[in-house]
Amino acid sequence: DTDPAALRKFVANMAPLGFDITIATSAADAVRGADVITTCTADKANATVLTSDLIEPGV
Structure with a gap:
């Protein structure tokens, strides 16, 4: 989570x-x-959480 309070x-x-x-x-x-x-995510401004380069083969 990008919000530390929400994460806690x-x-x-x-x-x-x-x-x-x-x-x-x-x-x-x-x-x-x-x-x-x-x-x-409900955060439209930060809706892109992952990009294809972060996903390893086979996942």
């Missing part, structure tokens, strides 16, 4: 469910080594 809230809300959450510092860090990638 998300992590706090997910913690009781037992999710292991790692906060990435960039989109590239977030998708590196991923088997599956999904995104969602």
Whole structure:
């Protein structure tokens, strides 16, 4: 999330469910080594989250 407060809230809300959450510092860090990638955003100004160069072959 680009909003640090929203990110902290998300992590706090997910913690009781037992999710292991790692906060990435960039989109590239977030998708590196991923088997599956999904995104969602309501921010039209920053709607492009990933570019094709960030997605590894086979994903």
